[in-house]
Amino acid sequence: MTYKITSECISCNLCQSACPTGAIKIVDNSLWIDPDLCTNCVGSLYSVPQCKAGCPTCDGCIKQSTDYWESWFDTYNRLVAKLTKKQDYWENWFNFYSQKFSEQLQEHQCRVLGVEP
Ligand code: SF4
Ligand code: SF4
Numbered sequence: 001m002t003y004k005i006t007s008e009c010i011s012c013n014l015c016q017s018a019c020p021t022g023a024i025k026i027v028d029n030s031l032w033i034d035p036d037l038c039t040n041c042v043g044s045l046y047s048v049p050q051c052k053a054g055c056p057t058c059d060g061c062i063k064q065s066t067d068y069w070e071s072w073f074d075t076y077n078r079l080v081a082k083l084t085k086k087q088d089y090w091e092n093w094f095n096f097y098s099q100k101f102s103e104q105l106q107e108h109q110c111r112v113l114g115v116e117p
Contacts, residue, residue: 001064002038003051004074005031009060015051020044024051033061
């Protein structure tokens with residue numbers, strides 16, 4: 001399992017420059033560890049994971065859980081956070097939903113009344 005950035009991160013960016021594989025990236029203004037690039041620092045010059053070793057908060061970078069559901073929820077929360085950070089996401093979603101709903105309601109009323117929409 002690779003390492004991951006947690007909510008304890010204070011965005012000091014020390015780990016980003018310390019990572020020997022360039023696995024730590026900024027995605028949507030937050031640090032993220034690319035699991036395809038993180039090697040846990042195995043095979044590098046270092047004997048301990050550099051992101052964890054240099055983190056001033058101690059828990060800003062931690063090893064990912066091997067628990068399936070914990071990992072699943074981590075990914076889910078990251079993706080939802082990505083969506084909800086988009087400006088006007090929920091407003092656009094609500095407008096789209098309301099428009100579709102009112103179209104369907106109108107069609108239903110026309111069918112019930114036997115008139116053209
Ligand atoms: S070293 Fe720790 S606090 Fe600093 S950016 Fe990395 S995870 Fe965040
Ligand atoms: S464990 Fe090593 S390779 Fe993985 S993100 Fe941390 S510093 Fe980079």
